[in-house]
Amino acid sequence: MDSISPLDHAFHALGNGTRRAIIRFLEKEEELPAGEIAGHFASAVPTISKHLKVLQAAGLVTVRKEGRIRYYALVPGGLAPARSWMERHQKLWSGNLDRLADYLDEQDI
Amino acid sequence: MDSISPLDHAFHALGNGTRRAIIRFLEKEEELPAGEIAGHFASAVPTISKHLKVLQAAGLVTVRKEGRIRYYALVPGGLAPARSWMERHQKLWSGNLDRLADYLDEQDI
């Protein structure tokens, strides 16, 4: 019943080389059909489909269905929560902790 | 035989709420004994010990052994590789891709 933080999903999604490669591939185009994404990787089509679903659950990617084609695209602010977590902690890491960051971290934001 | 990228380790380590909580706890002090870290969590001691090992493998944490006590501390630049990956992609995400980032990403740096 323990609800999992959105950060868990985001970091987990990024913790796989194939998924990061999919992200890089998507950055080059506005959007891409699932098949075209799958075609650029050695893995089987359903395997890539699964990865896309993980990226979607992490809020990093969206789908647009047009006929029988699914166009995948990056979510503009998708990386922001994970990135801001890192920003704040990069600072704390270096020694200058402040109360705002403490407060934010109590909620694991 | 596929060697796993350091980024995989870092992102994977961050993809768990307990481990992020350990990081937050470590930020408040220069270094802490394993027992004191474990004491602040509901999980059993060996469970926290395992998490510390994951953080260590990810290059986020170091140990210093003094007698029978292990002092854990954050690695100063430990977050940097993961953070810079996100920096670069946050930019690409927003639309302005440049060749340097492309080159860096070919090696998944």
Place this chain on the structure above:
DNA sequence: CGAATCCATAGCCACATGGCTAAATATTAA
């Protein structure tokens, strides 16, 4: 309608993960 295309889902496998308790190791104290 029937066949082809695009893609997801279902089901399987081997292995990883996060949790636990119990045992081992290393060091210090009695």
Place this chain on the structure above:
DNA sequence: TTAATATTTAGCCATGTGGCTATGGATTCG
């Protein structure tokens, strides 16, 4: 030397993950 303390390692269990093939649903083409 024996006992206590700090921490890791060894096993065990349930569940998750990444990979595959085979099947199914939706859409388009002949």
